Each structure stands twice: as C-alpha cells, then as structure tokens.
Amino acid sequence: MLQEEPRIVKSHDIHIDADYADWIAEVKHRYRSAQVKAAVKVNAEKLLFNWQLGRDLVQKKAEERWGAGVVEQVSLDLKREFPDVGGFSASNLWFMKRWYLFYTQGDDTILQQVGAELQRIEEQYKLKLYQVGKEIADEKLYQTGKDFPLPFALVPWRHHIEILYRCKSIEEALFYVGKTIEQGLSRDALINCIKANLYEHQGKIINNFTDYLPALQSKLVQEVLKENYDFGFATVDHETYNESELEKALHDNITALLLEMGNGFAFIGKQKEIVVGGRTRKIDLLFYHIRLRCYIVCELKARAFEPEFAGKLNYYVNAVDEILKHPDDNPTIGLLVCSNMNRADVQWSFKGISTPMGVATYNNIRIKDALPSQEQLAERVRLLQKELQETKRLMGKAGNAENTQSRKNVFKH
Numbered sequence: 305m306l307q308e309e310p311r312i313v314k315s316h317d318i319h320i321d322a323d324y325a326d327w328i329a330e331v332k333h334r335y336r337s338a339q340v341k342a343a344v345k346v347n348a349e350k351l352l353f354n355w356q357l358g359r360d361l362v363q364k365k366a367e368e369r370w371g372a373g374v375v376e377q378v379s380l381d382l383k384r385e386f387p388d389v390g391g392f393s394a395s396n397l398w399f400m401k402r403w404y405l406f407y408t409q410g411d412d413t414i415l416q417q418v419g420a421e422l423q424r425i426e427e428q429y430k431l432k433l434y435q436v437g438k439e440i441a442d443e444k445l446y447q448t449g450k451d452f453p454l455p456f457a458l459v460p461w462r463h464h465i466e467i468l469y470r471c472k473s474i475e476e477a478l479f480y481v482g483k484t485i486e487q488g489l490s491r492d493a494l495i496n497c498i499k500a501n502l503y504e505h506q507g508k509i510i511n512n513f514t515d516y517l518p519a520l521q522s523k524l525v526q527e528v529l530k531e532n533y534d535f536g537f538a539t540v541d542h543e544t545y546n547e548s549e550l551e552k553a554l555h556d557n558i559t560a561l562l563l564e565m566g567n568g569f570a571f572i573g574k575q576k577e578i579v580v581g582g583r584t585r586k587i588d589l590l591f592y593h594i595r596l597r598c599y600i601v602c603e604l605k606a607r608a609f610e611p612e613f614a615g616k617l618n619y620y621v622n623a624v625d626e627i628l629k630h631p632d633d634n635p636t637i638g639l640l641v642c643s644n645m646n647r648a649d650v651q652w653s654f655k656g657i658s659t660p661m662g663v664a665t666y667n668n669i670r671i672k673d674a675l676p677s678q679e680q681l682a683e684r685v686r687l688l689q690k691e692l693q694e695t696k697r698l699m700g701k702a703g704n705a706e707n708t709q710s711r712k713n714v715f716k717h
Contacts, residue, residue: 348457350391351464355452357397358404375401391461399465406468406477407453458485463494470498479503487567505531510647511662512654513637521634522660524596529662533564533641536668543671550606550669551575551588568595578623587620598634599624602641609645609663614653621659635659641666 360366366374375397382392456464463484471477480503484494508531513522537560538553545553554561555574562569572590579585589602601620605613621638629636638661650663 344458347460351457351459351461352452354391354400354461355404355456358400358402359451361397361401362404362408399468403464403468407474408451455481455485460491462491463489466491466495466498470495471503476503500534502530509662509664510645510650511660512657513660513662516658516660517635521596525637525660525662528566528568528593528596529637529639529664530566531664533664533666534668535564535666536670537561537564539670539672541672545606545669547588547604547606550604553669554589554604565591568593569600570594572599578620578627580623580627585620585623587624590624593637596634596637597632599628599636600639601636602639605640605642607643609640609642609649609653611649611653613640613642614650614657614661614663617661618657618659621661625659637661639664643667 361375361378366378370377376394379392379394379397386392459467459481467477467480471480480494480498483489483497483502487493489497509526509529510531511526511529513525517525535554537557538550540549540553551574558571562571570592572592574589576587576590577584578587587601588604591600591602592598593600601617601624603613603617603620617638617640621636624636636659638659640661640663642663642665644665645663654661
C-alpha cells in the first residue's frame with residue numbers, strides 16, 4: 305500500500321475562521337497540558353522510588369545487616385542493571401537515605417506530628433495538585449507509598465537535595481517546599497531564597513494585621529510581606545540620599561524590585577496621584593497583589609522610623625480604600641519601608657490606627673561614590689599584577705638560595 309505523500313495545504317483548500325482558530329488553540333493547550341501532566345507524573349514516580357529506597361536503607365538497617373559498603377554495592381547493582389538511567393550514584397543513594405531520615409528521624413510517626421503543616425500545603429495548593437497531579441493521587445502513589453507526602457511530588461529531586469542540605473528543621477524545609485510549589489521556583493531561585501533566610505524574615509514584619517484583618521487574610525499577608533528587603537540591586541549617587549533618590553533608584557530597577565517584593569506583586573506606579581478635598585497627594589509606590597486581591601501602599605523612608613510616618617501611611621491607605629478600591633477587593637494594606645526602626649516606637653505608633661499596616665526595613669543599597677571607577681579598577685589590577693610578579697621573583701630567589709645551601713650541606717656530609 306502506497307503511503308500518501310505529505311502535501312502543503314493551499315489557501316483555497318481551506319477556510320480558516322474564528323471557530324477554527326479557537327479549536328486549534330484548544331488542541332495545542334490540551335497537548336501542552338498532557339506534556340506537563342506526563343512530566344509531573346514521571347517526576348512523582350521517581351521521587352516515590354527515591355523515598356522508598358531511602359526508607360528501605362533505614363528500615364532494613366542495611367549497613368548493619370550487609371556491611372558498611374552496602375550503599376556503594378546497591379549503586380553498582382542498579383547501574384549495572386540500568387546502564388542508561390541516571391541517578392544511581394552512591395552519593396545520590398546516601399541523599400535518599402538522608403531525605404527519608406530527615407523527615408521521619410527514623411520514626412514514621414514524626415511525619416504525623418508535622419502532618420498539620422503538610423495538610424496546610426496540600427490545602428493551599430489543592431487546585432494545582434488537582435490540575436497537574438490528579439493521576440498521582442488516584443493511582444499507586446498513595447497505594448504503594450502511603451507515607452510519601454503528596455506535595456513532595458511537585459518538587460524536583462535536585463530541589464529536595466538543596467532543601468535537605470541547607471535547612472536545619474522540618475518546619476523550615478516544608479516552608480521552602482511550599483514556596484517552590486507556589487512560585488515555581490528554579491533551583492537557583494530556591495537557593496537564593498534560602499541564602500536570604502526567607503523563612504526567618506517572612507511573617508516577622510511588625511504589623512497590626514491580626515487586629516484588623518480576617519484570620520486567613522492576616523496569615524497570608526504576613527507570609528507575603530518581609531521583615532527586611534534587600535535593595536542591593538539599586539544604586540544612589542551619594543550617602544546622603546533622600547526618599548526621592550531612593551524611589552528613583554528602585555524604579556530604575558523595577559524588575560529587580562518586583563522580584564525582591566515577591567510573587568504576586570503588580571506595579572501600579574510611583575508618585576501615584578490621588579485627589580482628596582481638592583488637593584493632590586502622591587503615593588511613593590503603589591502595588592496590587594494578585595493573590596491577596598488588594599492594593600498595597602508602599603511608603604519609602606531613607607531614614608529611621610518616626611512615629612508620624614504611621615499617620616501619613618494611614619491617610620494614604622484610607623484614601624486608596626475610598627478612591628481606588630473595588631468592592632470585590634480586600635482591604636488595602638500599608639507598608640512602610642525605612643532604613644531602621646525601634647520596635648517599641650512602631651508598636652506605640654499603631655495604637656489608635658485601625659487600618660492594616662506593617663513596617664519593614666531595607667539594606668544593602670549601593671552608593672555610587674563608594675564604587676571604584678573603571679580607571680581605578682584598572683589601576684588596582686595593574687598594581688596587583690606588579691605585586692604578584694615581585695612576589696614570584698622573591699620566591700624564586702629564595703628557592704635558589706635554599707637549593708644552593710642544600711647542595712653545600714650535601715658536600716659537607
């Protein structure tokens with residue numbers, strides 16, 4: 305039977321209309337969705353295997369039973385049987401054992417003790433778990449791996465290794481598991497979050513959220529806002545910079561600013577004008593947070609916190625609530641970011657204020673005057689090279705002298 309030759313469809317052979325365009329877009333979407341589901345399912349199966357192998361090494365007391373080299377032997381046996389499959393190195397197998405031990409401490413009941421946190425992750429990302437991993441829950445992942453936490457299946461193995469290597473507690477590790485699922489963090493982004501100690505900073509911002517927001521919204525806001533912001537991506541001209549210069553430096557690096565603020569922030573504008581009582585006021589930075597479904601008014605201060613700052617922020621939050629907020633939006637949040645603060649001052653300043661707000665600090669702003677120019681850097685390199693050459697020359701002379709002395713000593717003996 306002759307195979308039909310592929311042909312190019314000419315424009316007069318087909319009539320493409322809006323219905324066709326919608327249909328072909330849906331077909332493409334279904335295929336991409338199938339790709340994602342397949343990738344997630346494969347990843348989940350590999351993670352389940354890793355978890356169970358780590359569990360076996362622990363529960364079978366493999367080293368006591370078969371000797372100290374058993375992990376290396378298992379590695380050789382698996383690589384011999386599956387030569388084209390990666391992931392069976394001895395170091396990887398040791399990580400599997402450590403992974404299981406970390407979350408169970410050798411006792412499966414410990415997983416039940418942190419079950420509330422795992423359940424929170426499952427509830428928080430239930431839609432995502434359903435969208436890309438329903439098959440995981442329905443099939444043998446739970447049938448054969450009942451002690452394997454489902455959220456782990458949505459985090460790549462290399463991410464798990466970084467979390468295991470860098471986190472000190474189960475609670476901290478689960479925090480980064482949740483962040484990876486929520487934000488789709490790459491491995492580099494995850495490492496940066498851990499290095500920035502996001503676990504310690506998030507939720508520590510001084511605030512009055514619990515007093516004026518529903519419990520769930522208060523918890524979400526505290527997870528979103530940080531205690532300290534790293535503005536190391538921004539440069540000002542001199543050490544005595546003011547708020548306007550700080551604001552400009554941040555706005556000039558708006559992409560980096562949004563990354564530092566965190567997932568879900570949408571930038572509305574700087575010096576956002578609002579008219580109250582015929583007078584125009586300007587908000588330093590205005591954001592809308594997609595997940596929180598609310599405006600966030602950000603006031604910048606290039607100096608330490610003063611009590612009157614809270615009153616001004618309160619004014620702007622109320623104005624945005626009255627002028628910009630949609631009926632379906634949640635209450636507007638106020639965020640004051642200053643160079644330093646006294647916690648007692650902030651807490652006292654919140655008394656009598658009924659709008660939700662928090663106060664954070666920033667650091668690592670770069671000073672242009674403090675940075676060497678290109679010419680200065682070149683001169684420093686030249687001097688270092690000269691110093692290195694001189695050091696080599698002196699070391700050479702010392703070596704020659706030592707050799708000469710050694711030869712003299714040989715002749716003496």
